[in-house]
Structure formats: C-alpha cells, structure tokens
Amino acid sequence: MGQTIQLNTSRMHCIGAYVAHPVGTPKGGLVVVQEIFGVNAHMRHVVDRFAQFGYTAIAPALFDHVETGVELDYDEAGFARGKALVGETTFAQAVDDVASAAESIGSAGKTGCVGYCWGGTVALLAAIRLGIPAVSYYGARNVNFLDQVPQAPLMFHFGGRDASIAPEAIDRQRAAWPDAAFHTYPAGHAFDREVDSRAYDARSAQLALQRTLAFLDEHLAGMRA
Secondary structure: OOEEEEEOOOOOOOEEEEEEOOOOOOOEEEEEEOOOOEOOHHHHHHHHHHHHOOEEEEEEOHHHHOOOOOEOOOOHHHHHHHHHHHHOOOHHHHHHHHHHHHHHOHHHOOEEEEEEOHHHHHHHHHHHHHOOOEEEEOOOOHHHHOOOOOOOOEEEEEEOOOOOOOHHHHHHHHHHOOOOEEEEEOOOOOOOOOOOOOOOOHHHHHHHHHHHHHHHHHHOHHHOO
16 A cells, blocks of 8 residues: 655655555545554555555655665564664654654644554654654653653553553553553563564553544544544
C-alpha cells in the first residue's frame, strides 16, 4: 500500500520516510514514530494499518541522520545497535523530523502523532513542543519530561507487566498530566509488536488500537474543516 520517499527536514538533510495513503478522502494525517529498530517491516505494517483506517500515515526514518536505511531485528544485536543509534539521535532532532513529516502530509488535514517505545516519548514531545494530538505507547523515557506542559490532547498506553516502566513511573505521569487519557493492560513492554511473539499480546493490542482510533477520530477527523 505504501511507498518509501525522501523527506526534506529543517536541518537541510533529506531522510527516508514510508508513507501510505487511504482510499478516498483522508480523515487526517498521522506521523508514526518508530521504535529503536528503525522503519522496518513491522513499522511499515503499522503505517499501512493506519492508512486502512482512513489516515494518511508517514513514518520518518529518524536514524537516517546517523545511518541510512536502518532495519533491525528483535535480537540481542538489534537491541544493542538500536540503543547505540538512540544515543546518537537527540529528541530535539527527532521532534524536528516529526514536524517535517507532518508538514509533508499537511494536505490530508489535521495531523497527529503515534509513537512506540522510544518513539512513544517522541510522540509525547510532539504534543508538548509541536502542539499536535499524540498517542504514546509504552514510552519509558516519558518521566524525563514531567515538568513540561502538553499543548495538545494526549493518550498513553502501558503494559502493567512492563519491566522497563514501573507502576510508580506511570503514577507520576498521571499526576503530571491529569487531563491525558491513561490505559494500562495485562501485558509487558511492546505488546503491540505483533511480529515479536515474546512481546505481543493480541487482546491488549486490539483494545489499545480501538482506543487509539477513537482518539484520532475525535481529535483529527472530528476537527476536519
């Protein structure tokens, strides 16, 4: 359904991006922010899925500033390389790329952001710094920004059995952002990653998707001029 394009960024550096368009008039635009594994086959599937639900969706390849075409596996080597790439990619740069991606699909209507894992924190920052509605899936680094104020609606999804995000960390986020929607599921980290049998929890993933789509329909499709 989708295709890989080149995306101009504010840093005068083109990066790759995977974009998919819905059939008919889009409900809005959606920037999909990758995990630490790059814009791999799973992230392209996520983009295609949102397009099937009516949104023009785009996933910018945020690691292209460091290494072009990163697509990592969910093994020890993939985790190690992904963490190293995150260490070379600042959140400020990632948010700038989200802004560039949102601008590139501006004709689709109001644009939001959905991010996963590391990308979940990027999505949070998109709401804080760009003022666009965002959905954050299991962002372990969210707690670094508790003192910052979102400028747009937010929804959070967490796994109640996530070893990388303590219940206390979720409670702190609820207290910091009481107007946001928080959902916790009987699952671990990365429960929406359906290609990873060790992490995927089908019931939790489906419920989170339903809630995400309702959020997007309210704050993007519902705001279309």
